[in-house]
Amino acid sequence: MKQNIKYTIFLFLFSLLGFSQIQELNPPDYIKTITFKGNTPETQLPILKLGEYVILEFDALNGDEADFYYKIDHFNYDWTPSALMKSEFLDGFDNQRIRNYENSYNTYQIYSHYKLTIPNAQTKRLKVSGNYMLSIYNNDDALVFSRKFMIYEDKVNVGVNIKRTRNIEFIEEKQRVDIIVSSESMQFNNPKQTVKALIVQNNNLNTAISNLKPLYTIGNKLIYKYDNETSFWGGNEYLYFENKDVRAANTGIQFIDLKDLYHNYLFTNVERINKPYTYNPDINGNYVITNVDADNPNIESDYVWMHFSLLGSDYLKDKTVHIYGNFNNYAIDESTKMTYNAAENIFTNTLLLKQGFYNYKYIVVNNDYTFDEGAISGNYYQTENNYKVIIYYRDLGARYDKIIGIGEGNSVNISN
Template sequence: MLISSLVCSQVEEVNPPDYIKTISFKGNTPESQLPVLKLGDYVDLEFDVLNGDEDDYYYTIEHFNFDWTPSVLIKSEYLDGNDNQRIRTYENSFNTYQIYSHYKLTIPNEQTKRLKVSGNYMINIFNSDNELMFSRKFMVYENMANVGVNIKRTRDIAYIEEKQKVDISITPKSSHFNNPKQNVKILVVQNNNLNTAISNLVPQYTIGNQLIYKYDSESSFWAGNEYLFFENKDVRASNTGIQHIDLEDLYHNYLFTNYSRADKPYTYNPDINGNYLVTVLDRDNPDIEADYVWIHFSLLPDPRFKGKTIHVYGNFNNYAIDDTTKMVYDDVDKVYKCAILLKQGFYNYKYVAVENNGTLNEGLVSGNFYQTENNYKVIVYYRDLGKRYDRIVGFGEGSSINISN
């Protein structure tokens, strides 16, 4: 399966070391990890450091072009105030087996007063030795265009049961777009996952000043399947999706063994599209009172897994695929296993395969079904004649819950 990715992508997000967990990055919408916020709105970044040393951390903010190459704007042109400031708000965990410090940063704040322009941004978190700990992308938009998003089944008969296509209409609110085939670019994101985003679409035609995108294969996504989930807001008792528990140095939650769903009939099962929510029972503040638990995933083998590596996949680690998410076959129990340290809460996850050539195959284990409910975001960029940076002039969202032919 081929993945559409950001064209000419230059800057990638850096994932954190093992002792930094539960990075929550969101604006005034519930989605984590990929904030798309209106110019002037706030954004919150929270994370835990699992050493209890109360280390100092600092942040910087950078502006980028559509293709994630650095923009030519100097800092004072896109930022009012200062960055490279210490994150001052943090609390230590309370009454937990795992000691950690919870850090929180809100932008704008007293030092970083506001972001002046729209566009692509990256926030970078450094330690006191000026070592980059992790970075996250976010987008800021101006509401200068109406963006219509409509999800339909693909017209390609070969994939009509497996793919969803995104139809898009963009209508500027005041004036028209100059030379839109050159100056207007869009990014289409499924379930907040930039790894599978589509970015190489140009308007097919115009009606008045409205830009129309009604591609078939070019704007199609593999539909996937509803995410699996578990909840462990009470670590001392088995919750949804958890078969049994154990207490050693920390609590261990063993999930029910999953199986390949690719050949099973589609079953509607409401999910939160790969996201997660930190929550804890009988506590007032989940930020510092939710504990960390070893979550044990297990998956029955399947002949189609041969020659591929299987990973646990979800927004809990920003859809990263690495050694911590790799499933290892257990010869004794005859299942694939993986243990991941996660904070108490409600989590969506699924299993994906990585081919020998490094290609991600999201549907090998879970299957692809056109009925799957997915969230789609469309971000519209515009660089007018003579301008020095790519503005984000519109933002639209759609869901495949009511997908049509």
């Protein structure tokens, strides 16, 4: 509760000052399985066309059938509050109660499943493109959690090409994103000042490259062909497990046990950093809720204690290791921290997760909360990664940053 109160004050001060960057707030322990998507199967970081809908779903495990409310705010490209009044970007009202919820059925863990769709009868339309934050509040008007999303206008063509880095030092480990922005109907005024690009790898804003300016222009084309500025670590394919049948050991699960809830014990993983790259199809850190016996997985899928384990090494035993993935919006906190057992030379942790198919990996987190995603898994230029490029534009004299186009590329066919 103290964290939420502090965050609300924090957000209020940001809106007054108008220059500080806002961050998402992660939920308390009783809020689980937040899925946030547009009209694609991908969860988290919805990027939708102006006029399309966005869906937020989450579970409350306290069994109180509590009331939750939502608010929507608009932001500039750098996630500072925009100058727009709410009536300028929203048709209708926010600060409304989420009316659509159902209680779990035939599960050991009791929970309520909430679903919010925007637009709806109260919030009829989001009028402009740009960055948005959807914030969820409880009955006491305390902020519970928040999530970012983006709305774009289809005004420019965004060509995306994935190549190996030109930096010989990292040619086996990094991937480079080349971008060409063009439009037949739109004239760019002073593009080095008015146009900015954001590159997101695997829907993860934590590692996004922002505020990119065009390297040069050819006619009405903006060219981004940097050597280092648009390079990402390749990482490695995610590990995965599936427990859609909670009563049997499925993919990646060594054995199961039933106590107060089901417990699934995963096979012990090992470091992959010094091993050759092996293609292992994944869903780029994402997850999908599934249940082999359910008509409605949203309320019939149970919660399971998942037991993770990682074999230690001389390098790792003095490091801080965390479990990493989109199952919690790539958050790093005490719940994802692994505990080292020196007697067995193994790192362990247990997470309460809803039945489904999950991607995850292990990362090393430094004392300053920077992290090394490749320290355990390695970095390989061959790794299949998804990249989204988001183009922002603020014309001279304009009061907010539009998103005028998006492009998407994949490194599955990476070239030199």
